[in-house]
Amino acid sequence: MKRYFTDIYESVSSILGGMGITLMHLIKARNDNVTLQYPEEKWPRPERNIGFDHNSYNVIRSRLHVDMDDCIGCLKCERACPVDCIKIVTEKAPVRGEDLKEIKHKGITSNGTRKALVVTRFDIDMSECCYCNLCTYPCPEECIFMTGGPNAKKHPIDYEFSEPDRSDLIYRFAKKGAKEGLAEMNAKQEAEA
Amino acid sequence: MGVVHGQEMVLNIGPQHPATHGVLRLQVKTDGEVISEITPYLGYLHRCFEKHCENVTYEQVIPFTDRCDYLASMTMNFGYVVAVEKLMDIKVNDRVQHIRVIMAELQRIASHLLATGVFGLDLGAFTPFLHMLRDRERIIDLFEMTCGARLLYNYMWVGGLSHDLPKGFVEATLNFLDYFEPKIDEFENLLGHNKIFVERTADIGIMPAEVAINFGVTGPNLRASGVNWDLRKDDPYSIYDKFDFNVPVGQGIKGTVGDSWDRFYVRLQEIRESVKIVRQAIDQLPKDGDVHQSMPKKIRPPKGSIYSRTESPRGDLGYYIESDGSDTPSRLKMRSPAFTALGVLDEIAGGWLMSDVLAILGSLDIVLGEIDR
Incomplete structure (x- = not known):
């Protein structure tokens, strides 16, 4: 009997906990948005100055x-x-x-x-x-x-x-x-x- | 497969199946919903890694090690260069050692994030997967900043590194760690303590310590069975003996020691420990030191052989190299940790239900690129 109610309690509380985290993201994490509209928006490429010439070398491997x-x-x-x-x-x-x-x-x-x-x-x-x-x-x-x-x-x-x-x-x-x-x-x- | 009796059915899972984490075919003998026997068929991703290494020089092997375990390339590079350096008796300076440890531990975090996230995804939890991949992306950005590549790095070289750290890397990493540490608790609450997830994983696929040791299972899978064995502690390579960290072992919090939940939880705890190591390594990072200092002009190890092992995110990664004095290895063998983890599947998954088999397979965290090589 006790097991039955603890199971119900754990299920409800853990699901509510998960929902809470999702809700916090909905409210708080607006500026943390990770989805970009790709062809229009692009991730900034990391800047990197080291190598042959300290001012102009970039290690990005493109082509x-x-x-x-x-x-x-x-x-x-x-x-x-x-x-x-x-x-x-x-x-x-x-x-x-x-x-x-x-x-x-x-x-x-x-x-x-x-x-x-x-x-x-x-x-x-x-x-x-x-x-x-x-x-x-x-x-x-x-x-x-x-x-x-x-x-x-x-x-x-x-x-x-x-x-x-x-x-x-x-x-x-x-x-x-x-x-x-x-x-x-x-x-x-x-x-x- | 043997004799199939009246009510039993042979069923193929894969090779093209998202839950097999790659191209793996599992032939299962089922009696209704209950699995009686599992035979994994591998080799779909076999690329002749070991044979190929005999035809390329020692530097040229490094890009191929990347492609074995494509989710933890840095640690694969690390294991290989440690082996060749042992063979050639090269001592690298402190800065290189620290940078290597930082990279390997960041890679461990990234790999475990993917492992735990995909484990949730296998069981139908989609949200934690997105959260974990979002943070893994940040680590990959750090790697891109360092060496220009996002997944296949070729960053660690024999006797050094391909580049020094870029400007702003230390700050970016510390920023990331500050952001990331509270997120680990969030992952734990979101996925680990979720009742549905616990019901699907706790007490499922129990791997007792004797079985794990007999099958040669290593890494988080072995530690989840309650065996305190971590090469970073027990056989320190590089400079791991300088750092203070714990080795998390399975305690059976939600069920029995060595169940699928423990394997998940040990990985989550290892992420915390890796964060600790990265912080210490950044604190102790020497300011000066050329990363190309001890790189040999020509890599020609003396005649002889070496077996060196390191702790990859999936376990005990060993390289056996036999050198005949020329600039190509005459034999190179890789001991893959995921291979042994897959080997134990039949032992621990027999008798469970069909849906549990995918949970157990997900909890073992196998990478087919490394198994087939």
Whole structure:
């Protein structure tokens, strides 16, 4: 008999207690609202200043980007990638550290390194990428980074990059026509010699 | 499954079922509503983690450990780097150790919040789940602030960390803890003492201490059975011996020691203890110290093998690494705590009703990514 009434008491009191908490949230927690109307409203991104340059580095991992003008084709990022989503092909440049206007190749990086190689293929398959950020650390020229990274001003943070087709997620960073242009130049040189 | 008698029926739960917490198939033999036998079938999420690790370098293994237990990635990273550091005999500085402990304990809070919240959800309590995920979100924001990723961090590296703490992290964490501490009591009242929840969990799926030990169950599931065993206390790794915290064990407040309610309650108590540890670690956090200080240029452990274990939110997480002196492990084995927890399911869930099986499964807090690897 006693058990019967304690059960009723416990049920009612615990449910009322739970309802009370819900009611408090209804009254009090207006400014603590967590639901956002997504496309119109967005969560603020955390600000973060540390890393390569203390004022401009942001660790947010959104999308890999390569500044081809700075890339020397050292393949360090390709080797660091655990899922092999970076594919690089390089060819020897005719003259070390010289600009090749025909294929828009820059001879000297912004760090002052003279390039010995021309990158003819630099593909990153972002559908394979696991966003571990391991490729960005070994880069000697700091030219591969997550957008919103060291060059945050040049490439704003963007994380909404859905594509209708999977092949659209393969980003080709190498200059267009670099391979053909280089072959043409070499053929011309051979003909002259 | 054996011989099925006249009134018995074989029923499949899963693999696509929200209450199985992933892709797990449970083949149950039922006699009416009563379960007589459960056979878990796993392997739906098998990604060849161990074999794959033999083909990548030691740094490249870390992103894969993230993906094993995707609800507690920090602690998975932690266990792996502790193992490799032991193998290479690397001593890391105090700041790194403190940051690692802060991250691991925050991750433990996040993981237990999800575990208890989803446990309620399995039993039909939707509101506590939303409350818990709201607060878990705040922890994930802290991680995003630190390393840029929300779930799969690759934050702890062999001999250090990928980044130092950002500016304002300590204040943000203390803010969060101040906000969060009163909420734990709220969760307890909202879910733990709710009569419906107690009726569904107390005295259900009792796991006696002998059964838990015989099956190798570890972590909160073992402690709920009344065994005081926590690697952070009993075999301290990193700097856990510096902190003052209790190990909550199941006391059978609502029913018998080792029932589903105890497993829930131990997790809730562990959240309180983790908050304590984070506060102490932040107090003692050394101001200076380079997080890349003791990172080796090239990770090439000497020939030999190591077994190292750490306490993940799900229990005793072990890594066995065999090195042949090259830059890739020649064998890497992970001892998964959730695997043993799933193994005990048949033992403790036999004889209970169909609806209780899902309650027991929820209380064990398994993650299929870690079981299948």
